[in-house]
Amino acid sequence: MSVRKRKWTTMKGVEKEAWVADYVDNKGVRRRKAFAKKKDADAFAIKAGSEVQEGVHVADRDSVTVKKAGELWIATGEGEGLERSTIDQRRRHLKFHIEAFIGDTLVSKLSVPTVREFEDRLRREGRSQAMIKKVLVSLGGILADATERGLATRNPVRDMRQRRNGKEKRTERRLKGKLKVGVHIPTPAEVRAIISALDGHWRPLLITVIFTGMRSSELRGLRWQDVDLEGRSISITQRADEYGQIGRPKTEAGERTVPIPPMVVNTLREWRLVCPRRDTGQINTAGNPVRELHYVFPNGNGNIESHANIINRGLIPAQLKAGITVPTEKVDEDGNTIMAAKYTGLHSLRHFFASWCINRKEDGGLGLPVKSVQERLGHSSVQMTLDVYGHLFPRGDDADELAAAERALLS
DSSP: OEEEEEEEEOTTSOEEEEEEEEEEOTTSOEEEEEESSHHHHHHHHHHHHHHHHHTOOOOGGGOOBHHHHHHHHHHHHHHTTOOHHHHHHHHHHIIIIIHHHHTTSBGGGOOHHHHHHHHHHHHHTTOOHHHHHHHHHHHHHHHHHHHHTTSOSOOHHHHHHHHHTTHHHHHHHHHHOOOOBTTTBOOHHHHHHHHHHOOTTHHHHHHHHHHHOOOHHHHHTOBGGGEETTTTEEEEOOEEOTTSOEEOOSSGGGSEEEEOOHHHHHHHHHHHHHOOOEEEEEEOTTSOEEEEOOBSSBOTTSSBOOHHHIIIIIIHHHHHHHTOEEEEEEEOTTSOEEEEESOOSTHHHHHHHHHHHHSOGGGTSOOOOHHHHHHHHTOSOHHHHHHHHGGGSOOTTOHHHHHHHHHHHHO
């Protein structure tokens, strides 16, 4: 490794000079890199020498652009058999948020300052904080894949996170706040009103999610063979993604068995009699198509129901009918404020189920310990359950116990 000054004369007779860092890389190939200033050449020489010694140096000539690295990252995901929705999200992040700003930059030239500038630019271009976070996760995945392929030496996204030392998570939690009953989580009175307003084929689906906390993808992929009405339980063994493709739950903990109360048992027993059956593609002796009872909550043809239909035709109309609404800024022809459903996502009913599991028995809940709540929700860890719902667990220092302790102390 050496740094020297080089002078030369162009074909037009113009004299030029530069500082050249001369070294041999990991492959035994001699490399040269020119700089206008000696201090820059010296800094590069020290950095490259250390990387060569560690066996992680990648010359710019052997590197690729962020766009090309992103394409390789997507190919890696396809080879690993990731879900179609995950691959499509990777493509969207690369095309609409990464390529436009740093797509032509070599991955070997990315650093913590350049990644920070990229983050700031996304913010200036109007991306939401949630989207910026997702895009940075994707960029970190691209660089991790490039590092494994020997196309980059460092992952500056990971380095930036380490330097922030959890600051992002703390800020996110502070801005997002805790889940609140009556704001994010339906109250028991609201759930009773929703149940009373349910009818038709949405009744069994919404009652099931209220008393099991199943995710939308798990409901859509649920089969009758996984429902044990005699044993009063539902086994969750698969899920349906947004494209209707069936796969296993995303985590091992997602595969679980959830007990169901009598209301769910009776509702599903009635629903089974009229549940749409799917076409098997076979013809019976009478020349009619053979249909089978397969999915528990299918569409009219017996196939997988869409998430949008569950929300727009099931959850929202049920709330409007039950009067679980909030005012909007719109008015009708008579000048009356138009009301909208209070809870717009199916996950609100999952939140209710979690709170029902946590609440004390004297308050109408199940009073389950945190480990049982984690298992019923299918969380990958107890810590995840505590992070989301920890504040809902009853404390041992409530007002009644404090009063009793005070009397004991003063007496």
